[in-house]
Amino acid sequence: MVGFKILFTLCAFAICFCASAYVDTLQKCGKSDAVCQKKLLQSVLKSISKTGIPELDIPQIDPIQLKGFNVAILDLVNITLVDGVAKGVKDCTVNKFEANFDDLHASIELVCDITIKGHYSVYSGSPLIKNFLGGDNIHGDGNGKAKIEKFKVAFDFDFTVEKRGDDLFIKSSIEKMKYTYDVLGKMVFAADNLYVGNKEQSASIVKLMNENWRILMDMVGKQFVEKAMNFVFNFTQKFFSNVPTKNYILDDLENYVSS
Known part of the structure; x- marks a missing residue:
């Protein structure tokens, strides 16, 4: 029992030391240095997207696990990603990161190249679709993949500077976040086991x-983007709300602390 307690203590110490060691290596920027701040976020995404820092409550976001994610296209077709993953966040290019204190x-x-793949199911019994297909419905249950090349997303949000103990932290809220998105490249789909009526039609569908990927992106893009932004924003929010500003900001931010 004593040996187990010693081992547990050593493991806990090692975990805390690893977290401390990482945040101590962060590049420090001036509060108005947007170029440095951009490099900082790029480094964070590259370094810990695949692992997160569990001891600081910072989640992993590459890959992102997606289960039971449902998308309805104009009440015509229902698509569910039963069990899948999204990859690519680690290699996103940070074009801009500015924090105006x-x-x-x-x-x-x-700007990211994102790949989503996994087990999907799809069904449409819509009269409009059936009429278009000569009375048959669309259904499928198989493996699917979508690659979005050069997916650009920008989001803006307010934040506060909070004091906890002797340290300062940045805290933001997803509720008031605003975002825009576009696909600078294209989307490429792949799927098997797609049927029109009783006939397998994966290749033609x-x-x-x-x-027509652009039309599909316009129809369902907002739902996918909101899901992705929840993960990315949660990652950045958790990072900044759990890592003291002294680890990455050179200036004294005491005057910006919320009352």
Whole structure:
């Protein structure tokens, strides 16, 4: 029992030391140095997206696990990603990261190549779809993949500077976050086991999807983006709300602390 307690204490010490060692290596920026802040966020994404820092409550976001994610396209088709993953956040390019302490407002712009794949199910019994397909419905249950090339997303949010003990932290809220997105490249789909009525039609349906990817993105993009932004924003919010500003900001921020 004594040996177990010693081992547990050593493990806990090692975990805390690793977290401390990482945050102590962060690049420190001036509060108005947008170029340095951009490099800081790029480094954070590259370093800990795949692992997170559990001891600081910072989650992993590459890959992102997606289970039971449902998308309805204009009440015509229902698609569910039963069990899948999204990859690519680690290699996102940070085009912009600015934290304005005078306005307590921040903005981030990322460009990423995102791949989503996994087990899907799809069904449409819509009269409109059936009429278009000559009375048959669409259904499928198999493996699917979507790759979004050069997916650009920008989001803006307010933040506060909070004091806890002797340290200062940045805290933001997802409720008031605003975002825009676009696909600078294209989307490419792949899927198997897709049926029109009783006939397997995966190749022809996927071909149609790839030819009309922009229309599909306009129809369902907002739902996917909101899901992805929840993960990315949660990651950044957890990082900044759990890592003291002294580890990455050179200036004294005491005057910005919320009353």
